[in-house]
Amino acid sequence: MKKLFLVLAIAALTGAAQAGQNVEGLARTCNNCHGVGGVSAGSAMPSIGGLPRDYLKRVMKQWKYDERSAITMSRIVKGFSDDEIDALADHFAKLPWVPVPQAAAAEMLAKGKETVAANCTDCHGLNGGDPDVDSPKINGQSPKYMELEMQKYRSADFKMPHRKMKKAVQETPPTDASAAARYFGAQK
Numbered sequence: 001m002k003k004l005f006l007v008l009a010i011a012a013l014t015g016a017a018q019a020g021q022n023v024e025g026l027a028r029t030c031n032n033c034h035g036v037g038g039v040s041a042g043s044a045m046p047s048i049g050g051l052p053r054d055y056l057k058r059v060m061k062q063w064k065y066d067e068r069s070a071i072t073m074s075r076i077v078k079g080f081s082d083d084e085i086d087a088l089a090d091h092f093a094k095l096p097w098v099p100v101p102q103a104a105a106a107e108m109l110a111k112g113k114e115t116v117a118a119n120c121t122d123c124h125g126l127n128g129g130d131p132d133v134d135s136p137k138i139n140g141q142s143p144k145y146m147e148l149e150m151q152k153y154r155s156a157d158f159k160m161p162h163r164k165m166k167k168a169v170q171e172t173p174p175t176d177a178s179a180a181a182r183y184f185g186a187q188k
């Protein structure tokens with residue numbers, strides 16, 4: 001029994017070590033969509049470099065085990081072992097968070113700021129860059145991505161395990177949520 005335990009422990013360690021070695025190569029495959037260093041090139045693709053380690057692990061495992069909906073990412077993460085997912089999360093969490101602020105009309109930003117101050121600051125902070133432990137940074141995150149993501153959270157069919165964030169969206173009218181996305185996306 002002891003021997004089996006040892007063999008399993010060594011196998012687990014070797015798996016983690018191998019995942020660690022391969023991580024640079026795996027991470028390069030992410031750049032095609034998420035940008036070099038996980039910094040969005042300004043499209044509807046989100047930045048992922050510098051997001052919290054636990055958040056990265058959580059969402060990737062939720063996709064892998066079908067606890068969370070995604071069109072593209074579910075397919076991608078199903079090809080990875082849990083060790084590889086952990087190694088990828090470590091890799092991207094160590095990179096700096098680089099906001100890519102995108103300009104928006106002053107009226108839109110004012111409306112977004114008002115919505116954020118009323119409904120989002122408790123968890124995300126006023127500019128999205130000083131969140132609580134549970135939440136990702138969203139200052140200078142792709143506004144188009146954030147807008148689309150929140151539209152999905154409104155749907156009952158969309159699996160999104162974080163109840164509080166889902167509820168926050170459902171309690172915010174769509175135009176206000178879009179303005180909030182533009183506001184967060186414009187922050188440095």
Ligand code: HEC
Pocket residue numbers: 026027029030031032033034045046047048056059060070071072073074076088136
């Ligand atoms: C073919 C394009 C593509 C590739 C390659 C890709 N992603 Fe994604 N990624 C997306 C899309 C699109 C989303 C938005 C969710 C969805 O619809 O799947 C996303 C979302 C994410 C998110 C959530 C970001 C957030 O702000 O919550 C993480 C984390 C992520 N991807 C990690 C990775 C990692 C790590 C890799 C490389 C192993 C990778 N992605 C490769 C397209 C891609």
Ligand code: HEC
Pocket residue numbers: 046059115116119120121122123124134135136137138141146147149150161162164165168169172177180181
């Ligand atoms: C109770 C805390 C809480 C409140 C209030 C809240 N959020 Fe969130 N938000 C979170 C957490 C936690 C996540 C990550 C959840 C997950 O995907 O697992 C998140 C995720 C997001 C995302 C997706 C980020 C990404 O990178 O994929 C956006 C956009 C967002 N929130 C915007 C808002 C806006 C706009 C409001 C106000 C209308 C708001 N949030 C209110 C906690 C909150």
